[in-house]
Amino acid sequence: MRRWLLIASGLLLIVLSVIVWQESHRIKPIALIPSLTGQVEYCLTCHSNLAQISSSHPVQTFGCVICHGGERLALTADLAHSTLRGGANPSDYSVVQTSCGGANCHSGPASSYSDHIQRATTSIQETYAGAIASMLYTFGAEPDLNARFATSAVQAPGSTSGITSLSLFAPAPSSNPAILAFASNCLNCHISGQPLPGAKYFHFTGCAACHTPTQIVPGTNQTLPPTGQIHKLTTAISYTQCDTCHNRGNYDLRTMTFQARQDQPTDRLHDYYQPIAQFTSCEYQLDCIDCHTRVEAMGDGSLYRQETDIQYIQCKTCHGTLADLPQTKTMTDPNDLAFRLAQLNPVVDLKLGDTILVTSKEEPLWNTRLLSDGTYELFDKAAGAQYTIPLVKGSGCQQDPSRQDSASCHLCHSVRR
Amino acid sequence: MSSGVSRRDFLKLARNAILTVCGLLGLGGILRFLAAQTEPAPQTDFDLGLETRYAPGSRTVFPQIPAILIRTPDGFLALSLVCTHLGCTVASQPDGLTCPCHGSRFDWNGKVTHGPAVQPLSRLRVDITSDGGIHVHIA
Numbered sequence: 001m002r003r004w005l006l007i008a009s010g011l012l013l014i015v016l017s018v019i020v021w022q023e024s025h026r027i028k029p030i031a032l033i034p035s036l037t038g039q040v041e042y043c044l045t046c047h048s049n050l051a052q053i054s055s056s057h058p059v060q061t062f063g064c065v066i067c068h069g070g071e072r073l074a075l076t077a078d079l080a081h082s083t084l085r086g087g088a089n090p091s092d093y094s095v096v097q098t099s100c101g102g103a104n105c106h107s108g109p110a111s112s113y114s115d116h117i118q119r120a121t122t123s124i125q126e127t128y129a130g131a132i133a134s135m136l137y138t139f140g141a142e143p144d145l146n147a148r149f150a151t152s153a154v155q156a157p158g159s160t161s162g163i164t165s166l167s168l169f170a171p172a173p174s175s176n177p178a179i180l181a182f183a184s185n186c187l188n189c190h191i192s193g194q195p196l197p198g199a200k201y202f203h204f205t206g207c208a209a210c211h212t213p214t215q216i217v218p219g220t221n222q223t224l225p226p227t228g229q230i231h232k233l234t235t236a237i238s239y240t241q242c243d244t245c246h247n248r249g250n251y252d253l254r255t256m257t258f259q260a261r262q263d264q265p266t267d268r269l270h271d272y273y274q275p276i277a278q279f280t281s282c283e284y285q286l287d288c289i290d291c292h293t294r295v296e297a298m299g300d301g302s303l304y305r306q307e308t309d310i311q312y313i314q315c316k317t318c319h320g321t322l323a324d325l326p327q328t329k330t331m332t333d334p335n336d337l338a339f340r341l342a343q344l345n346p347v348v349d350l351k352l353g354d355t356i357l358v359t360s361k362e363e364p365l366w367n368t369r370l371l372s373d374g375t376y377e378l379f380d381k382a383a384g385a386q387y388t389i390p391l392v393k394g395s396g397c398q399q400d401p402s403r404q405d406s407a408s409c410h411l412c413h414s415v416r417r
Numbered sequence: 418m419s420s421g422v423s424r425r426d427f428l429k430l431a432r433n434a435i436l437t438v439c440g441l442l443g444l445g446g447i448l449r450f451l452a453a454q455t456e457p458a459p460q461t462d463f464d465l466g467l468e469t470r471y472a473p474g475s476r477t478v479f480p481q482i483p484a485i486l487i488r489t490p491d492g493f494l495a496l497s498l499v500c501t502h503l504g505c506t507v508a509s510q511p512d513g514l515t516c517p518c519h520g521s522r523f524d525w526n527g528k529v530t531h532g533p534a535v536q537p538l539s540r541l542r543v544d545i546t547s548d549g550g551i552h553v554h555i556a
Contacts, residue, residue, distance in 0.1 A: 003428075005432060006428055006431065006432045006435075009432055009435040009436050010435055012435075012436075012439045013435050013438055013439050016438075016439055016442040016443065017442075020442060034504075035499060035504040035505075036504045040456075055517055055518065056518045056519055057518070058505055058517075058518060061503060061504045061505045061506075061518065062503075104503060104533075105503075112532075112533060113533075114533075334522070334530055334531040335531060335532045339520060339531065340519070340520055340532075340533070343519070343520030344519075344520075
C-alpha cells in the first residue's frame, strides 16, 4: 500500500512539474483593443513586426480581425489562421465584401465616394467582358460582339451603359477547342485571376492586385520582404505594378497561349506596355495612373464591353487644343473628392481656392494645379515628381484644328522606340 | 542500509518530500488562480491638474484620453479626439483638427468642416473642483 502511495505521489509530482513547465513557457499574449471594434485581439503576439498597412488603416483603430478575419484570441498559428478570409489576402473578390465592405468603408453609396467594391468588381479589369466577347465572336460562338459573359456572374442594376448583367463565362466541354484553350490559358490577367508563374508577373488578386506593390520600382530603395509578406496598401501605384499584367507579352490568338516578351528592357521607354505601341514622352515618363483616372481604372459602377468604352482621357484633357485651354475647376467645396484623393496620396498640398484640371466628365485631376503664371503643374502620383504641362493653345502646333484627338497628337509627338 | 536509515524510513521520507512539493505546487496554483486579476476597467475620469496651468486661449492635447482641452473666454471645452468617421485619433493642426486616416477636419468647436465624417467630435464633460482642479470625463 505504501509503495503504491509513493508511486502515486511520484506521478503526481511529474504531472505537476509538467504543468509548471508548460505554464512557464506559455506565450505571453500581446493584447490589442482596436477602437473600431472594442474587442481584444492577440494577433500582435506574433505579428507585432508587421508594418502598418496604410495611414488610412491604423492598427490601433482597425486591428487585424475586422479585415482579415481569423480567431482573435487564439495563440497558435493554425487555430488563429483557421478562419482567415481569403488566406493572406482579404481583398480577394471572393471575400472582399466581408473584408473591405461596409457603408463607412468601401461599399457605401457613390455619393460618398465609397462605392469602391461595386465599381471595381464591375470594371473591365475584372470582368474581361470585351476579350471574352471578341473571342466568342471570332470563333463563331456568338453572333456579334456584344458582351454577355464575364469571369464571374455580375449584376449592375444601375448600369448606364445598357449592360446590366453578365453571365459567368464557363464554356461547355464540347465547345470549340480554341474557346476552351482561351478559358484555360488566357484569363490570368483579370483582377481575380491567378498570375502567371514568375516574379515579374507576381501580383495579388482583388484590390491588392493594384494597391499592394509586389514589384520593385526602379530608382527607389524599395525592397520586397524576404518572407513574401507584403503588408501595404497604397494609392501611389507605380507603373511597375501595372506591368505585371500589361507589359509582359501578348496572347497568341492562333495558339491561345501567352507569349512572353523576349526582350529585356533596360530603360523606362521600353519597359512600358506593349512593344508595338507608340508613346509621347509624358505617356512613358509619367505613371499609368497619372492619366488613367480612378474611373478609367476602377470603373464607374456600370458594365462595359471593352476598355475603350470607358477610357476617355485624351491629350487635350491636360494640354487643351489650339482653340481652348483645358477644362478646369476651382476648389470651393472642402468636401470635394479631389481633397479626399489628395489626402490619401499627398503628393500635392491642395487647398481651397486652387484651380485644378478636370476631365470632360468633370472627374478631378487632383494632382494638377494652375499656377499664377497661367501654366499648369502636375505631380506624378507614384514618384511625386513635378512637371509643367505645356499647352497647345498659343504653341506652334500645326495640327488641323478639327483633329485634336490623341491619335492625331501621336502623329507628331510619338517618340521613336 | 549501512548508513543507519532503513529502507522503510527512506521511502517514507521520499514520499513525504514528494507530497510536500506537490502540496506546495498545488498551493501555488491555487494562490495564482485566486490572485488573477481581470483587465481593469478603462479609465473614464482624468485629472488634468489646476486650471491655472492653462493660459486663456490655450489648446492642450492629452493623448492618453485622447482629448483636447481648450480654454475659451467662457471656460473650458474638452473635445474627444476620436474621429467620428471610423475612430482614428484626430490631430491638432494650426487651423483645426484633422484626421490622419481619411482627412476629416473639424473646427475648434468640434464641428465638421470637411468630410467624410458627418458627426461632430464628442464634447466631454469638464468638472472644476472647488480648489480649481480640472476633471474630464469620457463616459
